[in-house]
Amino acid sequence: MSNPIISCRNLTKIYKMGSTEVRALDDVSLDIEEADFVAIIGSSGSGKSSLMNMLGGLDKPTSGDVFIAGQDMRGLSSSALARFRNETIGFIFQQFQLLTKKSALKNVTLPLQYRRPRYAGQLERAQVCLDMVGLGDRSHHKPTELSGGQQQRVAIARALAGEPKVLLADEPTGALDSKTSVDIMRLMQELNRDGITIIVITHDEEVAAYANRVIEFRDGKIIADKRKEVAA
Amino acid sequence: MRRFLTTLGLAFSSLIEHPMRSFLTSLGVIIGVGSVFAVLAIGEGSSRQLMEQANSVSTRTMTVYQDWGRQSGRSSQARPRKPFVESDVEEFRAIPGVIAASGQVGRNVSAVSETADWNSTLTGIDTDYLAANDLTMQRGRAINYVDLDQRATVALIGQTIARTLYRDQDPIGQRIKVNNIPFEIVGIVNSSDQQNWRGQDPDDFILAPLTTARNRITGGNQYVSSHIESIKVVGGPDANLQRIQAEMDIILKRSRGINATETPDYRIFNFAANIAARGKTQQTITILLTAIGAICLLVGGVGVMNIMLVSVSERTREIGLRMAICAKKSDILIQILSEAIVLCFFGGVLGLLAGYSVSYLPFWGDDMTLVYAAQPALLAFGSSMLIGVVFGFLPAYHAAKLNPVEAFRHE
Numbered sequence: 001m002s003n004p005i006i007s008c009r010n011l012t013k014i015y016k017m018g019s020t021e022v023r024a025l026d027d028v029s030l031d032i033e034e035a036d037f038v039a040i041i042g043s044s045g046s047g048k049s050s051l052m053n054m055l056g057g058l059d060k061p062t063s064g065d066v067f068i069a070g071q072d073m074r075g076l077s078s079s080a081l082a083r084f085r086n087e088t089i090g091f092i093f094q095q096f097q098l099l100t101k102k103s104a105l106k107n108v109t110l111p112l113q114y115r116r117p118r119y120a121g122q123l124e125r126a127q128v129c130l131d132m133v134g135l136g137d138r139s140h141h142k143p144t145e146l147s148g149g150q151q152q153r154v155a156i157a158r159a160l161a162g163e164p165k166v167l168l169a170d171e172p173t174g175a176l177d178s179k180t181s182v183d184i185m186r187l188m189q190e191l192n193r194d195g196i197t198i199i200v201i202t203h204d205e206e207v208a209a210y211a212n213r214v215i216e217f218r219d220g221k222i223i224a225d226k227r228k229e230v231a232a
Numbered sequence: 233m234r235r236f237l238t239t240l241g242l243a244f245s246s247l248i249e250h251p252m253r254s255f256l257t258s259l260g261v262i263i264g265v266g267s268v269f270a271v272l273a274i275g276e277g278s279s280r281q282l283m284e285q286a287n288s289v290s291t292r293t294m295t296v297y298q299d300w301g302r303q304s305g306r307s308s309q310a311r312p313r314k315p316f317v318e319s320d321v322e323e324f325r326a327i328p329g330v331i332a333a334s335g336q337v338g339r340n341v342s343a344v345s346e347t348a349d350w351n352s353t354l355t356g357i358d359t360d361y362l363a364a365n366d367l368t369m370q371r372g373r374a375i376n377y378v379d380l381d382q383r384a385t386v387a388l389i390g391q392t393i394a395r396t397l398y399r400d401q402d403p404i405g406q407r408i409k410v411n412n413i414p415f416e417i418v419g420i421v422n423s424s425d426q427q428n429w430r431g432q433d434p435d436d437f438i439l440a441p442l443t444t445a446r447n448r449i450t451g452g453n454q455y456v457s458s459h460i461e462s463i464k465v466v467g468g469p470d471a472n473l474q475r476i477q478a479e480m481d482i483i484l485k486r487s488r489g490i491n492a493t494e495t496p497d498y499r500i501f502n503f504a505a506n507i508a509a510r511g512k513t514q515q516t517i518t519i520l521l522t523a524i525g526a527i528c529l530l531v532g533g534v535g536v537m538n539i540m541l542v543s544v545s546e547r548t549r550e551i552g553l554r555m556a557i558c559a560k561k562s563d564i565l566i567q568i569l570s571e572a573i574v575l576c577f578f579g580g581v582l583g584l585l586a587g588y589s590v591s592y593l594p595f596w597g598d599d600m601t602l603v604y605a606a607q608p609a610l611l612a613f614g615s616s617m618l619i620g621v622v623f624g625f626l627p628a629y630h631a632a633k634l635n636p637v638e639a640f641r642h643e
Binding site for chain 1 (some may be wrong): 238
């Protein structure tokens, strides 16, 4: 087994809602191997979204440590964190979160626009990513001219543009019908086969079935961690 | 530099997505910059006009004329109506700083040549007259001491007389009958570029020696033989006109036997003082209007800030997304700030154009000139950019401190 690309140690996150404290993550320790395909499942409020925010470096834990690709997230300033996110993690969201007035191609270049020094050949790279998700011929369409599944493909291409080590997907099929969901999950499987680590957060067992490893959360704790038998 | 341009380009492309809103947002800045620019141009124009006037002979001129009206309350026999005399003029001429002092008498006359007649004015003049009135000879000779001494019947004529009475002929050497008294024309005076303040034709005049005019045209005075109706005194370019005026006052009071406490029966009109007062009024008006323009600019800035805040909260999700997948806080700060700056930049450019086109509006009279200079343009434009930075900062800061996790939940 290779070194874990993501490693959480005694991760706790407490949200204060007025006078009551909500323990969204309760002393979670977790390792995720490189090039793995992991699904994190649980009902809403189980803490899986909080975990996603921690793993993506979007939020800081109340206590405990997160290491991503060997980097201690605790030690990073907010701008260093932004840079780290940009270069290491690709995000995919339930609502796609595309810029509606920009073409698919421009949307995909978004992570590259913030690279310093300037990323040469942004448009070429974006086109390559659109080709990867099978939308090479739609690069000049605006998101409003694309179907939901196509929009999510654009979002995946955007996540891939920065050549991240980890793809974090938060309910990637939540806004899609079941047939399109299958297409998207197959695409993710293909990407995983090419060597990228994928973490999918979902409450849908069918979606989780595409993963190699399924971790189930309830009340901020891991209650199950099953590895699918890999057919040899 | 390249990064800077890229950022501005991004800001521009995001503003162009809402062209109407962007235009209306910068309208306040456009009006502010335009009005500051135009007002400063108007102020500069009128102050230049004043400066030109202040350097001319006419503004260094003081005119003395009689003011019998001021004797109201006195009985008619208390003091005879006393005219000025030639010795007054000579004493004025001796005041240091005076370059010309000229006494004159005048009448409306009928002038007849061999072919035409014309109603004009005849002015009896001395040798300082041309200098005191900023006139030059076009042809022929001026009136000299010999003419004055001999009461010669010679005359100078203005352009209008030459044109109307002598059409194709050369007037010099010709005879002109003024109230039936024949004069020989010896010279023609150049056209005056001074606008006559009564709106009369400034070139319609006949000039004759003072002594001749007094003797033959205007008639004498029952008390003094060397009487004069009004006196013009011109100071040198650097002369202290107030001091000259004070000395003139002393001379006249002594010559006319007026106590220091008495109301004088004459008036000295000082054109320079008049101009200075006008200059002050204009300066005040310019400052006032500029202040209004500046307030407009300020209000425009608040408008920019307001719309930018709306636009930030409208784009909360977009900003959250940008922060989640790529952008640093400083990237967001710079993005919003540069949008405000770009707005104010275009507002400034359009404002300068608007301010410039004000001069093509039809309601400016001939005496109103707008002088555009680089300095006020830079001032107005610079303040619009400053407004962009200052009023862009709050919305930009607002955007940059958004938490990406919360920004996402924002609908």
